[in-house]
Amino acid sequence: xxxxxxxxxxVLCCNWCTYAGADLAGTSRMKYxxxxxxxxxxxxxxxxxxxxxxAFQDGADGVLIAGCHxxxxxxxxxxxxxxxxxxxxxxxxxxxxxxxxxxxxxWISAAEGDRFVEVVNEMTEQVRALGPLAWKQRSAVxxxxxxxxxx
Amino acid sequence: xxxxxxxxxxxxxxxxSCGGCDVAVLDVNEKILDxxxxxxxxxxPIAMDYKYKDIEKWADGEIDVCLFNGxxxxxxxxxxxxxxxxxxxxxxxxGACAAFGGIPGLANLHSRKTIFExxxxxxxxxxxxxxxxPQPTLKVPEGExxxxxxxxxxxxxxxxxxxxxxxxGCPPTPDTIMTxxxxxxxxxxxxxxxxxxxxxxxxxxxxxKKSDKPKVEAFHRPQEIRIDPEICLxxxxxxCMGSATRGGCGAxxxxxxxxxxxxxxxxxxxxxxxxDALAAMTSIVDAGDEKTAREKAGxxxxxxGTFYRFTLPVSMLRRAPKPVQGGxxxxx
Numbered sequence: 001x002x003x004x005x006x007x008x009x010x011v012l013c014c015n016w017c018t019y020a021g022a023d024l025a026g027t028s029r030m031k032y033x034x035x036x037x038x039x040x041x042x043x044x045x046x047x048x049x050x051x052x053x054x055a056f057q058d059g060a061d062g063v064l065i066a067g068c069h070x071x072x073x074x075x076x077x078x079x080x081x082x083x084x085x086x087x088x089x090x091x092x093x094x095x096x097x098x099x100x101x102x103x104x105x106x107w108i109s110a111a112e113g114d115r116f117v118e119v120v121n122e123m124t125e126q127v128r129a130l131g132p133l134a135w136k137q138r139s140a141v142x143x144x145x146x147x148x149x150x151x
Numbered sequence: 152x153x154x155x156x157x158x159x160x161x162x163x164x165x166x167x168s169c170g171g172c173d174v175a176v177l178d179v180n181e182k183i184l185d186x187x188x189x190x191x192x193x194x195x196p197i198a199m200d201y202k203y204k205d206i207e208k209w210a211d212g213e214i215d216v217c218l219f220n221g222x223x224x225x226x227x228x229x230x231x232x233x234x235x236x237x238x239x240x241x242x243x244x245x246g247a248c249a250a251f252g253g254i255p256g257l258a259n260l261h262s263r264k265t266i267f268e269x270x271x272x273x274x275x276x277x278x279x280x281x282x283x284x285p286q287p288t289l290k291v292p293e294g295e296x297x298x299x300x301x302x303x304x305x306x307x308x309x310x311x312x313x314x315x316x317x318x319x320g321c322p323p324t325p326d327t328i329m330t331x332x333x334x335x336x337x338x339x340x341x342x343x344x345x346x347x348x349x350x351x352x353x354x355x356x357x358x359x360k361k362s363d364k365p366k367v368e369a370f371h372r373p374q375e376i377r378i379d380p381e382i383c384l385x386x387x388x389x390x391c392m393g394s395a396t397r398g399g400c401g402a403x404x405x406x407x408x409x410x411x412x413x414x415x416x417x418x419x420x421x422x423x424x425x426x427d428a429l430a431a432m433t434s435i436v437d438a439g440d441e442k443t444a445r446e447k448a449g450x451x452x453x454x455x456g457t458f459y460r461f462t463l464p465v466s467m468l469r470r471a472p473k474p475v476q477g478g479x480x481x482x483x
């Protein structure tokens with residue numbers, strides 16, 4: 001087994017468009033990088049910024065948020081909320097020292113299996129080039145709670 | 152009855168703090184006399200002299216309540232936190248710094264190395280041609296002298312010793328302090344681990360008018376606009392932390408046209424206060440397309456510093472990876 005770095009990318013995607021798009025890619029037998037872990041939520045508007053932070057904290061090397069194209073939301077405007085939140089989230093994540101290519105927002109419809117493949121492959125290579133995020137190691141805080149008086 | 156009740160043994164201590172929490176204790180005004188009547192103040196560095204050995208001489212648990220303010224970021228503060236924990240029956244994280252890391256907690260974006268580079272290197276008021284930085288130990292002809300060791304990280308009090316109660320605020324308001332003191336004096340204490348404040352948000356106490364479908368046209372800083380005294384500050388484009396912040400302060404800042412800065416910390420059961428605030432503030436930006444959303448978000452300066460102003464050490468990500476090299480002086 002090779003020890004080469006394989007990025008772990010968490011895809012937070014909506015049930016109605018992007019997940020269906022990923023499904024289309026699969027049923028069409030398109031090949032894409034096996035580095036993504038899809039987490040399906042009902043709407044991209046459901047994606048609390050805390051989900052993104054948690055993914056990075058728990059070892060994701062990249063996070064892709066994906067939902068219906070603006071105007072196509074199954075719930076009328078859920079994805080618009082994601083769209084409005086994203087720029088500040090992107091800035092904040094970078095302020096935490098996480099490189100820009102590690103977080104991405106894409107609109108992928110149920111008909112765009114090929115787009116899903118393209119985005120996943122591109123992002124996988126970008127994150128591979130950046131190397132592991134290794135948040136827990138790089139942001140480790142010395143544990144000082146082991147005081148003789150604790151407990 | 153008949154037997155005189157033993158007075159409450161009270162200690163107040165400060166670590167990485169500005170002194171504002173100690174002054175806030177005096178802000179209870181004449182009620183300080185009630186506190187003095189109910190309690191023996193055994194330690195209060197801002198008001199009375201003390202020596203480490205005085206504290207070391209106390210029996211374990213001799214102090215009933217220790218109100219500890221300030222974050223922990225060096226070895227002396229850690230030592231005192233541990234010592235006072237040992238001597239106190241009840242340890243209270245008093246104020247935003249002790250409870251959440253507070254403003255000093257923003258140093259978690261840096262490391263000891265880069266902080267020293269700035270403070271002893273290139274700030275506008277630094278003259279240090281020899282590049283001297285504090286050393287924990289130094290040999291001089293008379294012997295060895297010691298300075299506290301400065302840590303890479305800033306800690307909230309409960310991250311270094313067990314804490315019974317949290318009293319948030321920068322500083323805690325007199326009402327919050329008296330609620331805490333009364334609970335302690337009467338023995339009518341909430342469950343261990345409680346935060347002595349409201350369980351509702353600052354918005355809940357804020358008297359400003361909120362619309363059913365709020366919208367933010369654009370983000371501003373308070374000095375950039377003429378603030379309407381009646382309408383919700385967020386709807387006027389100010390980055391008000393009220394919706395993501397625990398109440399109990401009586402919404403004092405919003406009542407005087409100052410957007411909430413979040414000093415009472417996260418709401419109960421919040422995953423991450425920054426995520427809460429970011430979601431609440433930016434979801435309602437008046438933008439129908441990505442370009443507009445990006446332009447309008449650009450006016451929200453320093454999202455990390457705004458959303459985690461008092462809470463970075465207790466946030467989900469807690470700190471940034473330790474920078475190995477400082478960015479050098481800012482270019483203006």
